[in-house]
Amino acid sequence: MTDQATADLWPGERTGERPEAARRLLLAAVDSFARRGYHATTTRDIATAAGMSPAALYIHYPSKxxxxxxxxxxxxxxxxxxxxxxxxxxxxxxxxxxxxxxxxxxxxxxxxxxxxxxxxxxxxxxxxxxxxxxxxxxxxxxxxxxxxxxxxxxxxxxxxxxxxxxxxxxxxxxxxxxxxxxxxxxxxxxxxxxxxxxxxxxxxxxx
Amino acid sequence: MTDQATADLWPGERTGERPEAARRLLLAAVDSFARRGYHATTTRDIATAAGMSPAALYIHYPSKxxxxxxxxxxxxxxxxxxxxxxxxxxxxxxxxxxxxxxxxxxxxxxxxxxxxxxxxxxxxxxxxxxxxxxxxxxxxxxxxxxxxxxxxxxxxxxxxxxxxxxxxxxxxxxxxxxxxxxxxxxxxxxxxxxxxxxxxxxxxxxx
CATH class of the missing domain: 1.10.357.10 (Tetracycline Repressor, domain 2)
Structure with missing residues (x-):
């Protein structure tokens, strides 16, 4: 669950600057790192939390x-x-x-x-x-x-x-x-x- | 590498109270958790750092x-x-x-x-x-x-x-x-x- 302060870091409404998928990945990564710790989180965890495939994650970010x-x-x-x-x-x-x-x-x-x-x-x-x-x-x-x-x-x-x-x-x-x-x-x-x-x-x- | 403050928490010289192997496992666990984070550390990592087998770890501690x-x-x-x-x-x-x-x-x-x-x-x-x-x-x-x-x-x-x-x-x-x-x-x-x-x-x- 994304809190307001985290969501505010990557505002969705600024069009053009950042694809919505990248924003969803950042919020999912914050959530996953907070839940499991950075080291125990996999890119698959993050992709799943963002409702995406691991392959789709790599389009936006080369790594965790x-x-x-x-x-x-x-x-x-x-x-x-x-x-x-x-x-x-x-x-x-x-x-x-x-x-x-x-x-x-x-x-x-x-x-x-x-x-x-x-x-x-x-x-x-x-x-x-x-x-x-x-x-x-x-x-x-x-x-x-x-x-x-x-x-x-x-x-x-x-x-x-x-x-x-x-x-x-x-x-x-x-x-x-x-x-x-x-x-x-x-x-x-x-x-x-x-x-x-x-x-x-x-x-x-x-x- | 164990610092003095950590070593002081489990003094080796207090005979009888705690087997030396348990002490070594505690110090190895501190070191491993600090290095990798708790979630990404395995009991095998800790046993290895203490110079022991995973089976020997379980004699002293049932889990990470x-x-x-x-x-x-x-x-x-x-x-x-x-x-x-x-x-x-x-x-x-x-x-x-x-x-x-x-x-x-x-x-x-x-x-x-x-x-x-x-x-x-x-x-x-x-x-x-x-x-x-x-x-x-x-x-x-x-x-x-x-x-x-x-x-x-x-x-x-x-x-x-x-x-x-x-x-x-x-x-x-x-x-x-x-x-x-x-x-x-x-x-x-x-x-x-x-x-x-x-x-x-x-x-x-x-x-």
Missing amino acids: AALLSEISRTGHQATLNLVEHAARSDSDPVAQMRLLVEDFTAWHARGHTVGRIVNHELHALPDEDFEVVAELRRRIEETVKAVIDTGVASGAFDVPDVRTAARAVTSLGIDVSRWYTDRSSETPEELGRRYGILVLRMLGATG | AALLSEISRTGHQATLNLVEHAARSDSDPVAQMRLLVEDFTAWHARGHTVGRIVNHELHALPDEDFEVVAELRRRIEETVKAVIDTGVASGAFDVPDVRTAARAVTSLGIDVSRWYTDRSSETPEELGRRYGILVLRMLGATG
Whole structure:
């Protein structure tokens, strides 16, 4: 069953860009990887879940790894986009960081299924694709670090070690996809707001 | 290759308690699950890694799931022990929380291999074993929450939502096992100290 956050990663209505069959394969791959783990999933499992033959899968993706790579790239690009958007949203680093944590947290709660795959199956990526994803991860980390640096420079934040603090901020958000379930008592947005408050305190935000 | 933290979970020198062959199987299972993922690992892979036949494995463990269950129980019990130890270590909730985060973080850094299995393969546990592990997880969470509650009552902490704060504390520590590698620039102990400072700020610790 595809959740909304996963479906949103590959919108069906954008005509022309991606054949509907490729989209169905991506959603089926997310579902199969989440259910069985990447290594134990076969291309036949994915094709069957998408209502297609293995031969039809290969028209769109040469391998299971190619599907994982596209899922991982798309998921990382989506989180990089929202982090960069938050960093540009306001001139005040406190407001930037609040929005960043709220959106990053809520994304990993809503998209916990795809978030788990994207963050826990990195080692399974082919080397070249791993490098692409590693670069997206570095940019996420660097953007978070830049917001903290700006806040430290302006006196809005007081942080003994910026790199560790940036790591803690992204880690808190990413780990939401491990523990969050659709039965969790907080909505993704509530959790985002609460985490926003906790992180600002962690960064010694004043005012 | 077995890291020290994993080896420490099943000390070889405790005579009588556990046959050496069972210990070798547990260490081989940790290694195999980490390398290939739980689902793609066969009992033959584990037996081979332990230098044994599949038949010899079955003398000690009826299934791959039984090995995962013992690994998961032992790992969770070890972290519960250190969390409970920290909660008893001092009468001051600030000192309790500092030690708790330092030890919990350092454990997940040193034991990142077993920490990943213990936290990411929960869904693969047989129902009964899952219940045992879920109870250990509840006790970890409850112990963290109790330390925060005590601090809030004494005025040492100022926390808007204790349950979310407790979740954030354990989540930060657990996620260390996802991203920490032996090439990380901070030692487990350094990371523990830095996380201790960040968490105390998050909890609004005074003084």
